[in-house]
Amino acid sequence: MKASISNNIRKLRFDQDEMTQQALADAVGVTRQTVIAIEKAKYSPSLEVAFRMAEVFSVPLDEVFQYRKGE
DSSP, X not given: OOOEEEEOHHHHHHHTTSOOHHHHHHHHTSOHHHHHHHHTTSSOOOHHHXXXXXXXXXXXXXXXXXXXXXX
């Protein structure tokens, strides 16, 4: 059974005056391609990047990312 990490990045970006992926990437210090991969759950960010994203959106980390244990 595989655990998974999901996220609400797309929703949070749109709640922030429709922030672009590039604007988020610039604010967090990663590339737009990295944001796309994280948003599509194809890549899990480092803890540092995850915390930076939460800070950009001014929300707790668990509002950005959710961990689901495999069953």
